[in-house]
Amino acid sequence: xxxxxxxxxxxxxxxxxxxxxxxxxxxxxxxxxxxxxxxxxxxxxxxxxxxxxxxxxxxxxxxxxxxxxxxxxxxxxxxxxxxxxxxxxxxxxxxxxxxxxxxxxxxxxxxxxxxxxxxxxxxxxxxxxxxxxxxxxxxxxxxxxxxxxxxxxxxxxxxxxxxxxxxxxxxxxxxxxxxxxxxxxxxxxxxxxxxxxxxxxxxxxxxxxxxxxxxxxxxxxxxxxxxxxxxxxxxxxxxxxxxxxxxxxxxxxxxxxxxxxxxxxxxxxxxxxxxxxxxxxxxx
Amino acid sequence: xxxxxxxxxxxxxxxxxxxxxxxxxxxxxxxxxxxxxxxxxxxxxxxxxxxxxxxxxxxxxxxxxxxxxxxxxxxxxxxxxxxxxxxxxxxxxxxxxxxxxxxxxxxxxxxxxxxxxxxxxxxxxxxxxxxxxxxxxxxxxxxxxxxxxxxxxxxxxxxxxxxxxxxxxxxxxxxxxxxxxxxxxxxxxxxxxxxxxxxxxxxxxxxxxxxxxxxxxxxxxxxxxxxxxxxxxxxxxxxxxxxxxxxxxxxxxxxxxxxxxxxxxxxxxxxxxxxxxxxxxxxxxxxxxxxxxxxxxxxxxxxxxxxxxxxxxxxxxxxxxxxxxxxxxxxxxxxxxxxxxxxxxxxxxxxxxxxxxxxxxxxxxxx
Numbered sequence: 001x002x003x004x005x006x007x008x009x010x011x012x013x014x015x016x017x018x019x020x021x022x023x024x025x026x027x028x029x030x031x032x033x034x035x036x037x038x039x040x041x042x043x044x045x046x047x048x049x050x051x052x053x054x055x056x057x058x059x060x061x062x063x064x065x066x067x068x069x070x071x072x073x074x075x076x077x078x079x080x081x082x083x084x085x086x087x088x089x090x091x092x093x094x095x096x097x098x099x100x101x102x103x104x105x106x107x108x109x110x111x112x113x114x115x116x117x118x119x120x121x122x123x124x125x126x127x128x129x130x131x132x133x134x135x136x137x138x139x140x141x142x143x144x145x146x147x148x149x150x151x152x153x154x155x156x157x158x159x160x161x162x163x164x165x166x167x168x169x170x171x172x173x174x175x176x177x178x179x180x181x182x183x184x185x186x187x188x189x190x191x192x193x194x195x196x197x198x199x200x201x202x203x204x205x206x207x208x209x210x211x212x213x214x215x216x217x218x219x220x221x222x223x224x225x226x227x228x229x230x231x232x233x234x235x236x237x238x239x240x241x242x243x244x245x246x247x248x249x250x251x252x253x254x255x256x257x258x259x260x261x262x263x264x265x266x267x268x269x270x271x272x273x274x275x276x277x278x279x280x281x282x283x284x
Numbered sequence: 285x286x287x288x289x290x291x292x293x294x295x296x297x298x299x300x301x302x303x304x305x306x307x308x309x310x311x312x313x314x315x316x317x318x319x320x321x322x323x324x325x326x327x328x329x330x331x332x333x334x335x336x337x338x339x340x341x342x343x344x345x346x347x348x349x350x351x352x353x354x355x356x357x358x359x360x361x362x363x364x365x366x367x368x369x370x371x372x373x374x375x376x377x378x379x380x381x382x383x384x385x386x387x388x389x390x391x392x393x394x395x396x397x398x399x400x401x402x403x404x405x406x407x408x409x410x411x412x413x414x415x416x417x418x419x420x421x422x423x424x425x426x427x428x429x430x431x432x433x434x435x436x437x438x439x440x441x442x443x444x445x446x447x448x449x450x451x452x453x454x455x456x457x458x459x460x461x462x463x464x465x466x467x468x469x470x471x472x473x474x475x476x477x478x479x480x481x482x483x484x485x486x487x488x489x490x491x492x493x494x495x496x497x498x499x500x501x502x503x504x505x506x507x508x509x510x511x512x513x514x515x516x517x518x519x520x521x522x523x524x525x526x527x528x529x530x531x532x533x534x535x536x537x538x539x540x541x542x543x544x545x546x547x548x549x550x551x552x553x554x555x556x557x558x559x560x561x562x563x564x565x566x567x568x569x570x571x572x573x574x575x576x577x578x579x580x581x582x583x584x585x586x587x588x589x590x591x592x593x594x595x596x597x598x599x600x601x602x603x604x605x606x607x608x609x610x611x612x613x614x615x616x617x618x619x620x621x622x623x624x625x626x627x628x629x630x631x632x633x634x635x636x637x638x639x640x641x642x643x644x645x646x647x648x649x650x651x
Contacts, residue, residue, distance in 0.1 A: 045295045
């Protein structure tokens with residue numbers, strides 16, 4: 001909505017032309033100016049400028065909903081609110097499973113089973129709704145080249161032998177898991193930004209990113225000047241893009257993270273003071 | 285009437301023309317009349333008439349202000365302010381320790397900022413306040429409605445429903461204990477459905493949407509005059525990325541703070557903001573400080589910092605014009621934001637190392 005051109009905010013043609021002479025073409029440019037600057041740029045009086053501000057704001061502002069409407073909408077379709085992990089105690093603690101419409105982070109020291117968990121969730125997402133799945137495709141962004149297709153088939157065949165009774169069913173399942181190998185932060189971000197169309201065309205119901213920490217720690221050395229801000233910039237942009245996708249399509253998004261050391265008392269070492277590392281909901 | 289022409293809120297081009305023609309005070313404009321004005325500076329008669337109307341409106345406003353009436357700047361004595369403050373309600377938080385250090389609860393007409401690391405309970409408190417603002421007056425509440433502006437997507441309707449149900453139950457218990465008619469009558473309208481319908485939710489995805497929404501808030505609040513609480517959950521999140529120009533960010537944040545202060549005062553509502561924490565790397569050590577920089581620290585009137593101490597959540601009143609700095613402990617239960625109960629049951633950690641950032645559930649919560 002920020003990049004919306006002023007033309008579509010229902011401003012008059014001549015006003016838009018006048019503003020474009022000052023390089024103000026989007027709603028974002030317009031709203032970032034102060035009132036005095038706006039008066040100078042539009043040549044209008046104080047009260048007129050306030051009316052224009054309201055018009056442009058109305059074009060960008062989000063729609064209002066009451067909490068009650070949100071609750072009603074959720075209760076219409078309760079089964080689609082979670083992806084059950086089939087681990088009963090975990091499902092109980094999570095009140096149903098991995099929630100749809102928000103980001104879930106899985107963190108552990110190496111070798112505990114994050115990638116295995118992600119592979120299993122991918123299988124579960126492709127199952128039909130009657131078996132507790134989401135009956136959809138999966139987008140798997142792999143940054144560590146840890147995904148093994150053989151392991152995927154082994155898991156599916158052993159876990160659900162009655163459902164995956166033929167090779168054809170297994171192949172059908174593997175066809176709906178789309179794997180992307182991205183090795184740099186830039187590529188990961190670009191891939192996340194391009195996901196919207198893929199989700200619609202391939203009917204994706206789960207996004208897995210395994211793992212965020214490896215690319216970030218490879219590229220950003222927090223001991224160097226300026227890297228901290230760039231890293232948090234990358235993380236928050238990725239986070240807001242993923243949140244938008246999760247909420248817009250009501251699908252779960254799973255991210256994996258690594259562990260770092262939190263040094264509670266130590267001078268001069270610029271370690272991450274808040275662990276787990278590279279927490280996507282907090283930065284720096 | 286002696287007001288200078290350059291200070292009138294006219295279009296800049298018009299002001300330049302008036303100055304070039306030699307007009308200095310507003311009185312001169314009024315004396316010239318619309319036809320004379322249009323001939324002298326070369327504008328149409330309708331435009332000249334508009335100019336004169338603006339001048340009259342401004343001068344009227346000035347006169348009203350100097351006479352001590354209500355206008356853009358209010359003048360009143362400290363005694364009047366004291367009476368106003370004493371009659372004003374507070375929005376309680378259901379954690380009596382927190383209410384005590386705040387002086388009664390979250391104050392109306394003030395901006396309260398809640399800072400803390402992720403997972404410490406900021407959004408929980410915001411959801412609790414969105415429910416508590418609706419408590420009827422006979423139970424000690426303000427009987428208002430709430431606007432919830434969410435920038436991080438952490439608003440969970442089911443959790444709000446749980447908190448609201450617990451609040452309604454609490455009020456029912458009070459009504460039964462006191463057996464008064466008006467309490468019971470108030471409870472008829474204080475139901476889960478009503479509470480949820482009076483929380484107005486806006487999801488802002490980036491700072492442009494947030495700015496736009498705050499520009500439109502005064503209009504929204506005049507339509508919904510019962511709103512007594514505006515929550516912006518996550519004021520830091522949209523401003524922490526995509527900003528190469530930090531001075532622009534400071535300017536936008538200051539503008540936002542000004543608008544929120546005006547909204548808080550004009551509509552007699554409390555404004556609650558949540559902020560993130562960032563690491564400030566000093567000479568010999570690094571500390572966690574509220575995000576968005578030093579200048580943002582001046583925006584809020586009251587600042588609360590939530591933090592952990594091993595496995596206990598603590599709230600520190602960091603900045604307040606009327607209360608002293610203190611720290612209390614609080615709980616997040618399935619009913620919402622509550623006091624820490626005196627430790628009646630010692631809970632075992634079952635042999636596993638407790639995570640210092642999350643506390644284990646106690647017996648009472650297992651239900």
